[in-house]
Amino acid sequence: xxxxxxxxxxxxxxxxxxxxxxxxxxxxxxxxxxxxxxxxxxxxxxxxxxxxxxxxxxxxxxxxxxxxxxxxxxxxxxxxxxxxxxxxxxxxxxxxxxxxxxxxxxxxxxxxxxxxxxxxxxxxxxxxxxxxxxxxxxxxxxxxxxxxxxxxxxxxxxxxxxxxxxxxxxxxxxxxxxxxxxxxxxxxxxxxxxxxxxxxxxxxxxxxxxxxxxxxxxxxxxxxxxxxxxxxxxxxxxxxxxxxxxxxxxxxxxxxxxxxxxxxxxxxxxxxxxxxxxxxxxxxxxxxxxxxxxxxxxxxxxxxxxxxxxxxxxxxxxxxxxxxxxxxxxxxxxxxxxxxxxxxxxxxxxxxxxxxxxxxxxxxxxxxxxxxxxxxxxxxxxxxxxxxxxxxxxxxxxxxxxxxxxxxxxxxxxxxxxxxxxxxxxxxxxxxxxxxxxxxxx
Numbered sequence: 001x002x003x004x005x006x007x008x009x010x011x012x013x014x015x016x017x018x019x020x021x022x023x024x025x026x027x028x029x030x031x032x033x034x035x036x037x038x039x040x041x042x043x044x045x046x047x048x049x050x051x052x053x054x055x056x057x058x059x060x061x062x063x064x065x066x067x068x069x070x071x072x073x074x075x076x077x078x079x080x081x082x083x084x085x086x087x088x089x090x091x092x093x094x095x096x097x098x099x100x101x102x103x104x105x106x107x108x109x110x111x112x113x114x115x116x117x118x119x120x121x122x123x124x125x126x127x128x129x130x131x132x133x134x135x136x137x138x139x140x141x142x143x144x145x146x147x148x149x150x151x152x153x154x155x156x157x158x159x160x161x162x163x164x165x166x167x168x169x170x171x172x173x174x175x176x177x178x179x180x181x182x183x184x185x186x187x188x189x190x191x192x193x194x195x196x197x198x199x200x201x202x203x204x205x206x207x208x209x210x211x212x213x214x215x216x217x218x219x220x221x222x223x224x225x226x227x228x229x230x231x232x233x234x235x236x237x238x239x240x241x242x243x244x245x246x247x248x249x250x251x252x253x254x255x256x257x258x259x260x261x262x263x264x265x266x267x268x269x270x271x272x273x274x275x276x277x278x279x280x281x282x283x284x285x286x287x288x289x290x291x292x293x294x295x296x297x298x299x300x301x302x303x304x305x306x307x308x309x310x311x312x313x314x315x316x317x318x319x320x321x322x323x324x325x326x327x328x329x330x331x332x333x334x335x336x337x338x339x340x341x342x343x344x345x346x347x348x349x350x351x352x353x354x355x356x357x358x359x360x361x362x363x364x365x366x367x368x369x370x371x372x373x374x375x376x377x378x379x380x381x382x383x384x385x386x387x388x389x390x391x392x393x394x395x396x397x398x399x400x401x402x403x404x405x406x407x408x409x410x411x412x413x414x415x416x417x418x419x420x421x422x423x424x425x426x427x428x429x430x431x432x433x434x435x436x437x438x439x440x441x442x
Contacts, residue, residue: 002202002205002206002424003205003206003207003208005424006206006208006420006421006424007208009419009420009421009423009424010208010420010421011420012420012423013416013419013420013423014416014417014420017415017416017419018416019414019415019416020305020309020401020404020405020408020414020415021305021308021309023401023415024309024312024313024316024401025312027312027316027355027356028050028312028315028316031316031319031320031325031356032046032047032050032319034325035049035319035320035323035325038325038328039323039324039325039328041322041323041324045322045323046319046323048322049318049319049321049322049323050315050316050318050319051315051318052318052322053314053315053316053317053318053319053321053322054311054312054314054315054318055311055314056314056317056318057310057311057313057314057317057359058311058314060310060359061306061307061310061311061314063272063275064303064306064310064406065300065303065306065307066275067114067118067274067275067278067406068118068299068300068302068303068306068406068409068410069296069299069300069303070275070278070279070282070296070299071114071115071118071278071299071406072118072295072296072298072299072302072410073278073282073286073292073295073296073298073299074118074278074279074281074282074285075118075119075122076295076298077281077282077285077286078285078287079285080122080285081126084119084122084123084126085126087100087104087123088123088126088127088130091127091130091131092131093131094131094133094134094135094207095204095207096131097127097128097131097134097139097142098134098138098139098142098200098203098204098206098207099142099200099201099203099204100123100127100200101120101123101124101127101139101142101143101146101203102142102143102145102146102199102200102203103146103195103196103200104119104120104123104146105117105119105120105123105142105143105144105145105146105147106145106146106148106149106195106196106199106200107146107195107196108120108146109146109147109148109149109150109153109195110149110150110152110153110154110191110195111153111154111155112153112154112155112274113147113150113153113155114155114274114275114278115274116146116147116150117144117147117403117406117407118278118406118407118410120143120144120146120147120407121140121143121406121407121410121411122410123143124136124139124140124142124143124411125410125411127139128215128216129216132215133210133213133215134213134215134216135207135208135212135213135214135215136214136215136216136411136413137214137413137417137418137421138203138206138207138208138418138421140407140408140411140413140417140418141203141206141418141419141421141422141425142200142203142421143407143411144398144404144407144418144422145199145200145203145398145422145425146195146199147394147397147403147404148194148195148199148394148395148397148398148425148429149190149191149194149195149394150394151360151387151390151391151393151394152182152187152190152191152195152387152390152391152394153182153191154182155274156181156182156390157360157361157364157390158181158360158364158368158386158387158389158390158393159178159181159182159386159387159390160178160182160268161361161364162175162176162181162383162386163175163176163177163178163181168365168368168369169368169369169372169386172369172372172373172376173372173375173376173382176382176383176386180383181383181386181387184383184384184387185440186384186436186437186440187387189436189440190391190432190433190436193432194429194432194433198428198429198432199425199428199429202424202425202428203421203425206421206424241289242288242289242290243288243289243290244288244289245287245288247289248283248284248286248287248288248289248292249284251283252280252283252284253284255276255279255280255283256280256284259273259276259277259280282295302406302409302410303409304409305405305408305409306405306406306409309402309405310402313358313359313402316356316357317356317357317359317362320353320356320357320366321357321362321366325356326353326356326357326363326366326367327366327370329349329352329353330349330353330366330367330370330371331370332349333345333346333348333349334370334371334374337374337378337380338378339378339379339380340380340438341438342374342375342378342380342385343380343381343384343385343387343388343437343438344388344434344437344438346371346375346385346388346389346392347388347389347391347392347395347433347434347437348392348434349367349371349392350363350367350388350389350390350391350392350393350395351392351393351395351396351430352392352396353366353367353392354392354393354395354396354397354400355396355399355400358393358397358400358402358403360390360393363389363393364389364390364393367389368386368389371385371386371388371389372385372386381442384437384442388437391433391437395426395429395430395433396426398422398423398425398426398429399419399422399423399426401415401419404418
């Protein structure tokens with residue numbers, strides 16, 4: 001049953017799902033039309049919202065490009081490759097590879113969402129090269145499936161935001177401590193069951209028949225050959241500097257001291273601090289400055305998709321926000337809800353809105369006030385409602401290529417190669433998310 005369903009969705013995506021860039025263009029056009037139908041913005045108002053919003057994610061685009069470059073350089077260091085190879089040494093069959101890749105990607109995503117994408121991609125690449133008879137598109141899908149639970153973990157944007165003094169929701173519902181969101185029993189249950197058990201197992205059941213398996217080619221991801229290092233006695237002064245670990249140690253140590261002070265003073269794990277951590281670790285674990293430069297240049301080659309597509313998603317977000325379309329969609333679900341069903345409808349509406357606003361922070365800023373105010377009026381649990389919106393944001397990421405772009409670039413895959421497998425992940429996880437939100441006792 002699972003294999004037949006998987007085949008259907010894989011063929012469907014292969015036939016009809018365009019390249020991720022074209023997907024973004026189609027989604028932009030669809031958003032424009034929906035704004036005309038359901039809001040009073042009009043053609044010119046919607047067009048202006050589209051143009052005004054196109055650079056609203058410029059800072060975030062730069063952050064994502066940076067994490068791809070520094071994350072790549074960090075993952076290519078000898079120490080990290082040794083650790084990843086140690087994990088991969090325990091894997092001997094395709095089924096084990098699918099399970100371990102999904103499991104480890106979920107673990108890293110729960111710890112830090114960025115590491116889930118980067119480390120998951122490199123585990124997939126390593127296992128794809130090692131394990132015979134493995135279907136590489138499914139392995140990459142397994143790596144991305146771990147991202148499904150990042151909002152349930154330590155860097156979940158919604159749970160951290162509503163617990164932060166001075167956040168915009170505090171005057172409305174007060175502070176919601178992480179004991180009622182991130183560390184609530186039902187959230188921990190979902191993180192373990194979905195991220196570490198059900199989805200990794202599901203990936204093992206999707207493997208295609210032997211005649212349909214697409215393995216990595218022998219020369220895939222071939223390592224670049226660096227020039228042999230000269231004997232230090234024959235080096236020019238500039239070459240000695242380029243090949244001296246002293247300069248990496250000097251810069252890395254200084255930035256490490258800064259990071260220690262930053263976290264001791266209460267600094268949070270943000271995209272910027274995570275970027276800096278990857279940068280520092282990469283510098284300290286790379287033997288020479290010139291090798292680190294070359295690794296970063298390699299990583300930069302994977303960032304084209306992000307640079308091309310994120311402005312389109314920014315324009316979509318601009319239209320959703322400025323015209324009020326996101327509020328309209330959220331309002332539909334509020335109208336049909338009760339105190340008991342409201343978290344489930346919040347989850348479903350968030351999943352729909354996430355297709356147009358895949359940035360969790362941006363979506364929460366739009367949808368959060370509507371849902372929290374409605375939860376108060378209906379007598380619904382505000383903590384569960386907040387996490388329901390976060391779950392919805394995670395949920396439809398499985399069929400929205402926005403967040404998959406870094407991983408796809410690292411693995412040299414297209415969105416249509418993996419989305420067929422992730423449709424089934426969407427269905428199964430949706431039942432689990434919705435069931436717990438509806439049935440778990442208050």
